[in-house]
Amino acid sequence: MLNTEPNIAASDDFYQELIDLHRDLSDEESALVNAKLILLLANHIGDAAVLREAMQAAREEVGGTPLPLGEEKG
Amino acid sequence: MKTYTNPVYPYTRAADLSGAPRRWPVIVAGAGPVGLTAAIDLAQRGIDVLVLDDDNTVSVGSRAICWSKRALEILDRLGCGERLVKKGVEWNVGRIFFRDEQVFDFNLLPETGHRRPAFINLQQYWVEQFLVERLGELPHAELRWKNKVVGVTERGDDVTVKVSTPDGEYSVHADWLIVADGAKSPIRGMLVLEAEGQVFRDRFLIADIHMTSDFPTERWSWFDPPFHRNQSALLHRQADNVWRVDFQLGWEADPEEEKKPEHIMPRLKAMLGDTADFEIEWASVYTFQCRRMRSFRQGRSLFVGDAAHLVSPFGARGANSGIQDVDNLMWKLELVLKQRATLTLIDSYDVERTFAADENIRATTRSTDFITPKGKTSRIFRDAVLMLAKRHPFARRLVNAGRLSVPAVLRDSPLNTPDAANSEFEGAMIPGTPAVDAPVTGPRGDWLLAYLEGGFTLLAFGAVVPESNVAALARSPIPISVVQVGDRSTTGACVIEDPDGVLAARYDAKPGTCYLFRPDQHVCARWRAFDPARVRAALARVTGESAMVEREAA
Ligand SMILES: Cc1cc2nc3c(=O)[nH]c(=O)nc-3n(C[C@H](O)[C@H](O)[C@H](O)COP(=O)(O)OP(=O)(O)OC[C@H]3O[C@@H](n4cnc5c(N)ncnc54)[C@H](O)[C@@H]3O)c2cc1C
Numbered sequence: 001m002l003n004t005e006p007n008i009a010a011s012d013d014f015y016q017e018l019i020d021l022h023r024d025l026s027d028e029e030s031a032l033v034n035a036k037l038i039l040l041l042a043n044h045i046g047d048a049a050v051l052r053e054a055m056q057a058a059r060e061e062v063g064g065t066p067l068p069l070g071e072e073k074g
Numbered sequence: 075m076k077t078y079t080n081p082v083y084p085y086t087r088a089a090d091l092s093g094a095p096r097r098w099p100v101i102v103a104g105a106g107p108v109g110l111t112a113a114i115d116l117a118q119r120g121i122d123v124l125v126l127d128d129d130n131t132v133s134v135g136s137r138a139i140c141w142s143k144r145a146l147e148i149l150d151r152l153g154c155g156e157r158l159v160k161k162g163v164e165w166n167v168g169r170i171f172f173r174d175e176q177v178f179d180f181n182l183l184p185e186t187g188h189r190r191p192a193f194i195n196l197q198q199y200w201v202e203q204f205l206v207e208r209l210g211e212l213p214h215a216e217l218r219w220k221n222k223v224v225g226v227t228e229r230g231d232d233v234t235v236k237v238s239t240p241d242g243e244y245s246v247h248a249d250w251l252i253v254a255d256g257a258k259s260p261i262r263g264m265l266v267l268e269a270e271g272q273v274f275r276d277r278f279l280i281a282d283i284h285m286t287s288d289f290p291t292e293r294w295s296w297f298d299p300p301f302h303r304n305q306s307a308l309l310h311r312q313a314d315n316v317w318r319v320d321f322q323l324g325w326e327a328d329p330e331e332e333k334k335p336e337h338i339m340p341r342l343k344a345m346l347g348d349t350a351d352f353e354i355e356w357a358s359v360y361t362f363q364c365r366r367m368r369s370f371r372q373g374r375s376l377f378v379g380d381a382a383h384l385v386s387p388f389g390a391r392g393a394n395s396g397i398q399d400v401d402n403l404m405w406k407l408e409l410v411l412k413q414r415a416t417l418t419l420i421d422s423y424d425v426e427r428t429f430a431a432d433e434n435i436r437a438t439t440r441s442t443d444f445i446t447p448k449g450k451t452s453r454i455f456r457d458a459v460l461m462l463a464k465r466h467p468f469a470r471r472l473v474n475a476g477r478l479s480v481p482a483v484l485r486d487s488p489l490n491t492p493d494a495a496n497s498e499f500e501g502a503m504i505p506g507t508p509a510v511d512a513p514v515t516g517p518r519g520d521w522l523l524a525y526l527e528g529g530f531t532l533l534a535f536g537a538v539v540p541e542s543n544v545a546a547l548a549r550s551p552i553p554i555s556v557v558q559v560g561d562r563s564t565t566g567a568c569v570i571e572d573p574d575g576v577l578a579a580r581y582d583a584k585p586g587t588c589y590l591f592r593p594d595q596h597v598c599a600r601w602r603a604f605d606p607a608r609v610r611a612a613l614a615r616v617t618g619e620s621a622m623v624e625r626e627a628a
Contacts, residue, residue: 031451035458043468 002053075355076284077314078199080131083206085220088237090244098124099411101235101248103223103261105129107138107198108379108396109254110205114152115404117212119528121411124246125215126237128222132202135356136282139195139310139318140390142479143183144508145397146190147595151527154208155190161204161313162196168293170473172460174300178470179292182478187576188511189521193478195291195312197282198393226251226264226375233374250407251375254396259381265372271365271435274386276446278360279321279332283342285352286315295475297445297460301344306445308475309345316355319345322446329359362386362442364435371424376403383431388441388476391434398481399427405529405593414552415617422489430482437477444474481508484596491590491599491612499600501582509595512577514559516570522577523595525570530554530598530613531591535583537564538604546606552613554590559583592616 008014021037022030042051059066090096100116102109105127116123141149141158149155169179182192209215224243225236233251237244253261262269289311296307305322312318321341323332331337338357346352366383370376379396403423409415447453462469484490484506493499503510512522525531532539532547532554539547539556544567547554556567559577572578581589590599590612599612 028454031454032458032461035454036462039455039458039462039469039472040466043466 002050002057004057075135076353077316077355078197080134080199081203081206083130083217083219085130085240086218087241088218088221088239088244090237090246091239091241095244095246097232097247097249098122099248100124100250100252100407101126101233101246102252102254103235104253104255104379104381105202105206105217105219106133106254106256106379107202107205107393108400109252110202110209111149111152111397112252112254112378112400112404113215113217114154114205114209114212115400116407117209117215118152119404119408120214121408123215124248125209125217126221126223126235127217127219130219132199132206134199135358136197136199136312136316136318138198138201138387138390138393139312140193140394140478141196141201142390142394142481143188143190143192144479144481145394146194147511147523148397148401150190150523151401151595152208153211154204157204157208158196158201159190159194161200162194163291163311163313164191164194165291165293165311166192167290168295168475170460170463170475171294171296171299172457172464173298175464177460177464177473180470187513187574189523190511193390195310195318197312197314197316200313201393223255223261223264226261228373228375231374249374249411252403253375253377253381254379255381257380257384259377261375262367262377262381265375267367267372269365269367269382269384271363271384272439273361273363274442274446275325275448276361276442277323277325277327277329277332278362279319279323279338279341279357280360281319281321281338281342281357282312282316282355283319283352284315284355285317285346285350287317287346287350287352289317297475298457299345302341307345317352323359327359332359333357364439364442366428366431366435369424370399370427371420376407376420376423378403382427383435385434385438386442387438388445389434389438389478390476391438391479394479395430395434398430399423401594402427409552409617414619416619418618419489419616422487426482426484426487426489429484429486433482434479441474441476445476483507489592489598489616491608491615493600494602497600497602499582501580503581503589503597503600505597505599507597509591509597510580512572512580513574514570514572514577516557517568522570525557525568526591526595529593532556532609533559533581533589533591534604535559535578535581535587536585537566538586538588539567541566543604543606547609550610552617554609554613 100123102113102125113123113125146155166181166183170177222238224238227234233248291311294309308320310318370382378399385391406419447456459469459472463473487506490505514522518524544556558569560569586603588601588604592598
């Protein structure tokens, strides 16, 4: 199950590091860094159900049609 | 073309034009790789087959180049695998490049102990020519060039095929029609059927060039290379120093312009260098599609190959899967024609091969999305994967330059007998899996697959099938031949040895273990001990006639 309770000890530090990660980058470069970060973290998590839940949560309230639950692409 | 001259096969006037129309057990419409394979399989089974083709030669220009291990194994069974392998070039290794550097390489067959490599590359026209020649050796087949199917009508258990020839039209009858007339399938249209799916909004320049070069025999895929910015490209060797080159062109490209040598040459020079010495053999511009018919059976018309399903070529799954359609269907047709099985066995062709087609469509659609990402974000993720892949092994698994053809595991097939709860099998060889090869020794040579040819085979580990049972199984209405894995002291049925234990390891076998293989070499059932009643029951499940088989085998 996706843990959405506080889990990062120094959350302000983390947040600042995340913003700093993008310093001096163009929007395009930032998008690439974000994509790489997502892929690295997703592999670390590994659990398909957790990843799917996270994707659902990320997509919430962002427009488009909501994702069909648990459906495989293809 | 410099390296190949298309044969012109003779047209002869069909006797049917004057005499009464003959009735055939099976007619095959279309002599492409799939129709030809179908005819060879049928003729080898002793079934009379008429093949009709509207043309009088093999494929003009190469289309398929990569022939998979499984397709070669099937063609081995059909007596022409060795010729393909001798003429073609073997390969197992691929390399991925992103921008100006190599990201990683991969090996598609990292283990030894298989007769055939992961792939050979050979131009489609050579393959078709070899198939035509193989078919010519078989007395039960007749191949008529310049005989175009122009009408198909079905009445009860009769299919009437109307044929147009240079000398006029005639009709001919069949119990079954194999529809192998390719992607556009005129016959599909005649029967008012459709293949549904999607067209990818992109265009590809596909060229075969003749070049003497010391590039290795590997599959090289480029993403966004310096010589073709923002697009993908591919280079792959074939026989006779011919190389396949693919360039992604984008949807806006003008196919007629791009086909002209003055546009192709600069692209090739940018890729191969100004000094490379090459000639264009053949070039074309393609748009790719993924589609399939809802059902591959329409009464007594059975659709195979591109007529039934179409994939983009990134996984080399077109012809390879068509050959597997044929492998799946022909033994079923034989049993039904001989009234050893009910029509539900023919329906299992539809069930099993639409399942496989969906797998192929899914795989090639995903590859297409990776190779030609649509939209900014999918392009960003694609590039992110390629950047990560250089240093991080996990990302290499996400790189999708084509998931190259592997046979489907028919895990949910109605023909499978599920493993008994207490049999505790491990490994990959679950019911529905095509047999995996292994080195053995015995009377029919050094590879397992040669012992699983033609009909049903029971592979028994140890001398566990009593002689009387071996004889009874061989004599039953649907004969089962027994192959025992033993040693020099084992007597009786066909005995093979497993000198290095590779066979037993690949099949997770213990003394007593028995595997029942279908004529297409798929695992049908398996047990930890021999029990003739269970073997009969497994067979009855396949034929759909439990009662008949039980009675006659008793
Ligand atoms: C660029 C490219 C690359 C490819 N690479 C690969 C690859 O590497 N590996 C792979 O496995 N596949 C590959 N494919 C796919 C492969 O070429 C096809 O899947 C294969 O040719 C299908 O064989 P088929 O026999 O079903 O149909 P076809 O080859 O199309 O043959 C159909 C035959 O039917 C005949 N016919 C048509 N209408 C009639 C009629 N009315 N009456 C009588 N005869 C008729 C035609 O003349 C033809 O001979 C590639 C395709 C392309 C375009």
